[in-house]
Amino acid sequence: MTAASVKATPTPPDTLLRLPDVLARIPVSRSTWWAGVKSGRYPAAVKLGPALTCWRKSEIDKLIGTP
Numbered sequence: 001m002t003a004a005s006v007k008a009t010p011t012p013p014d015t016l017l018r019l020p021d022v023l024a025r026i027p028v029s030r031s032t033w034w035a036g037v038k039s040g041r042y043p044a045a046v047k048l049g050p051a052l053t054c055w056r057k058s059e060i061d062k063l064i065g066t067p
Contacts, residue, residue, distance in 0.1 A: 016046060016054035025060055 017025075023033060026042075036042035043059035 015057040016048075017057050017060060018054055022055050022060055025064060 019030065019033070023030065026033070028036070033042060037045060043055055043063060045053045045055055047053055
């Protein structure tokens, strides 16, 4: 089998979670969450627009230790 005959499997895009979904997994208050993001304790947000902020599910899972 040559490298040319092996097709690359595309990596699925990471699921994005809104803040209520994140807080359902990590039971802290909104203000505590945002303070943790600012300090670097929690993952950085992904801004999708001026009023739309999400987090990568893989980063949240890593934070709480879910495989």
